[in-house]
Amino acid sequence: MMRMQPHSEFAGAPVSAAAAPIAIELSEASVTFGRGARAVPALSTTTLRIADGEFVALVGPSGCGKSTILRLVSGLVQPSSGVVIVGGREVAARAMRVGMAFQNPTMLPWMSIERNIMLPLKIVEPFRSQFRKLRKTEFRDKANALLEQVGLKGFGNRYPWQLSGGMLQRANLCRALIHEPRMLLLDEPFGALDQFTREELWSILQDLWIAHKPTVLLVTHDLREAAFLGSRICVMSARPGRILDDSHVDFARPRTVAMTFEPDFVALNQKLRAFIVDARTAATRGAA
Amino acid sequence: MSDFDYRQKAWSAGLIVLFFLAWELFCLMTGMSDLVLPRPSQVFVTLVEKFPILWPHILQTLATTMIGFVLGVGLGVVLGAIIGVSKTAYDTAYPLLVGFSSIPKVAVVPIFVLWFGSGTVPAVLTALSICFFPIVVNIATGLATTEPELEDVLKALGASKLDILWNVGLPRTMPFFFASLKVAVSYAFVGAVLSETVASNRGIGNVMMTASSNFNVPLVFAGLFVLAGLGVALYVIFSLIEGRVTGWATRKNDVITT
Numbered sequence: 001m002m003r004m005q006p007h008s009e010f011a012g013a014p015v016s017a018a019a020a021p022i023a024i025e026l027s028e029a030s031v032t033f034g035r036g037a038r039a040v041p042a043l044s045t046t047t048l049r050i051a052d053g054e055f056v057a058l059v060g061p062s063g064c065g066k067s068t069i070l071r072l073v074s075g076l077v078q079p080s081s082g083v084v085i086v087g088g089r090e091v092a093a094r095a096m097r098v099g100m101a102f103q104n105p106t107m108l109p110w111m112s113i114e115r116n117i118m119l120p121l122k123i124v125e126p127f128r129s130q131f132r133k134l135r136k137t138e139f140r141d142k143a144n145a146l147l148e149q150v151g152l153k154g155f156g157n158r159y160p161w162q163l164s165g166g167m168l169q170r171a172n173l174c175r176a177l178i179h180e181p182r183m184l185l186l187d188e189p190f191g192a193l194d195q196f197t198r199e200e201l202w203s204i205l206q207d208l209w210i211a212h213k214p215t216v217l218l219v220t221h222d223l224r225e226a227a228f229l230g231s232r233i234c235v236m237s238a239r240p241g242r243i244l245d246d247s248h249v250d251f252a253r254p255r256t257v258a259m260t261f262e263p264d265f266v267a268l269n270q271k272l273r274a275f276i277v278d279a280r281t282a283a284t285r286g287a288a
Numbered sequence: 289m290s291d292f293d294y295r296q297k298a299w300s301a302g303l304i305v306l307f308f309l310a311w312e313l314f315c316l317m318t319g320m321s322d323l324v325l326p327r328p329s330q331v332f333v334t335l336v337e338k339f340p341i342l343w344p345h346i347l348q349t350l351a352t353t354m355i356g357f358v359l360g361v362g363l364g365v366v367l368g369a370i371i372g373v374s375k376t377a378y379d380t381a382y383p384l385l386v387g388f389s390s391i392p393k394v395a396v397v398p399i400f401v402l403w404f405g406s407g408t409v410p411a412v413l414t415a416l417s418i419c420f421f422p423i424v425v426n427i428a429t430g431l432a433t434t435e436p437e438l439e440d441v442l443k444a445l446g447a448s449k450l451d452i453l454w455n456v457g458l459p460r461t462m463p464f465f466f467a468s469l470k471v472a473v474s475y476a477f478v479g480a481v482l483s484e485t486v487a488s489n490r491g492i493g494n495v496m497m498t499a500s501s502n503f504n505v506p507l508v509f510a511g512l513f514v515l516a517g518l519g520v521a522l523y524v525i526f527s528l529i530e531g532r533v534t535g536w537a538t539r540k541n542d543v544i545t546t
Contacts, residue, residue, distance in 0.1 A: 075443075108460075122451075122455060123447045
């Protein structure tokens, strides 16, 4: 088993995927919820290695355990068997301080957007102990710098109810990144948005990734989204999930929405689609 | 928005005036004896005449109510926080709490009197025991309805239960809490007056009791008016505080109308 030093800085991580150290490693990890006769297998034995700075998209039929993988990596769920190693350490219950974002942006309605975004700084060290001192200066600037990167410059003083769904989701990404996590876990972050807003946010997320180079694990239903954003795509089977296909995506960055209509891209989409259609029919046959 | 607000207030005031007018007319037309139902004008006259005598009793009732209320809120917040944070505590303690709250408080007053003698203490305790329940329920509900996604985001950051409670749980319960305060303060009033009626020689409840045994019905009604007035006043005070503290919860309306 490889043990790595945990990285605390954004910058300086090697860009080439081949040489990069392993950020996330699932070895024969499985998850079962409940016990005895009521036990529900959520994830069958899965082995997955993700290099530092990689952008991995997880796709698969609904309920296949994609989110379970995210929860394993973040330490919210313990593996029933096997080992999960994140940043060189075994995931000992939520010590990882990863950035997370879900479909529901869950901004706190009583706080302005910038204060919402600063919430992780109130919790994670070393920011936590400086929070009172720096929240009106350095931390606020940090929040606003991120807001500017996602195109929300000047919206820091607004309240969540004054923003549209797409804007809230951008703020959600900022909140996930403010504490400079080495790892970003996204669970269908754009699922509730309309097509155009979604495509806009793909580019924003891509820019954020290029700028900060965190390791990203993105769970999505949208195959175009997976192919647009991912440097690597893992296709999962129906519940209990396992990884059916694992392939690298070599389209040049930064990718554009126009590229998603080119033949190579469409072919990749069709390949992914075929996997999932097969997985779904296999699942229904199994159930019948 | 404010235009609508004023019209709403005018309607409320109109309804109150209409109610008293109808009452007055009803008494006049039926020739009702003031031993049965005094006219509101009589009640107001009595209220003004007897005000110097009533004043210390008003203070007494107000004091017992507020002490009972403050203690009840304290107890309610602590219990509600414990129950709301832990699912196990919620399931375990709820039946007992419901049991307590379904006991008619009038049945408890004699026990308090037995323990502490008649007067202020049983009034405070009755007020407390009647007003803490809505607070417990509201705090517990507010805490239990925190979005699971947000909790996951914070837990993944290494947040402790206390961090989540402090930054998310408690602020989120504030609208529930203040809504329950308005209810609880009226309840506390009911409790205090109830206890004064049964076992005390001071307070509005006692004044009404004495007045009714003397067939001084206008004074009984004057006592009722005082209670209603105090109840409304406390309700308004807590509504104003609520608006200040938890404006974010109702602000959505502004967006729609502006």
